[in-house]
Amino acid sequence: MCITNEENWNxxxxxxxxxxxEMYKNTIAKVEKGDMLLIYEMGITGKEPKPQYIRGLYEVTSDVNRDGKKIFGTHPNRPNETYPLRVKLKEIEVFKSPILFKPLVGDLEFIKNKKQWSGSLRRAMVPLSEKDFNTIRNGK
Known part of the structure; x- marks a missing residue:
């Protein structure tokens, strides 16, 4: 599962x-062609809180490549960050009704602390078990 903000989701x-x-090079190195990636959009934009959603499902179609061209939005603490370790994607589905994430937390195995669950998502990518993937994908 890929964790991003609204700007970079677009x-x-x-x-x-x-x-x-670069700090996530070991994580993205495990990604292979054919892997499925769910895109999670964080719920905070500026000062307006908004819900956290799963926005879409994509298939990885390339090996990891390095590209420093600036296409992603700026990280607040690292203004020169370009997120250079990249994979190409094929859209499987952009959810017309995004999947609300919070109601799923209690059923997700990768989230150990159900009260402070957002701490489990403070990274660029989270590997999911098949069970967690299906729980999220099915929205229940």
């Missing part, structure tokens, strides 16, 4: 590419 949707910073 980049993923428009350009069919996912990128991470």
């Amino acid at each position: 980049v993923v949707k428009d350009k069919k590419v996912w990128g991470v910073s």
Whole structure:
């Protein structure tokens, strides 16, 4: 599962590419062609809180490539970040009604602390078990 903000979700949707910073090179190195990626949009934009959603499902169609061209939005603490480690994607489905994430937390195995669950998502990517993937994908 890929964790992003609203601005970069739009980049993923428009350009069919996912990128991470160097600090996540070991995580993205495990991604292979054919893997399925769910896109999670964080719920905070500026000062207006909004719900967290799963926005879409994509298939990885390339090996990890390095590209420093700036296409993603700026990280608040790292203004020069370009998320250069990237994979190309094929859209499987952009959900017309995004999947609300919070109601799923109690059923997700990768989230150990159900009260402070957002801590489990403070990284660029989260590997999911098949069970968690299906729980999210099915929205229940």
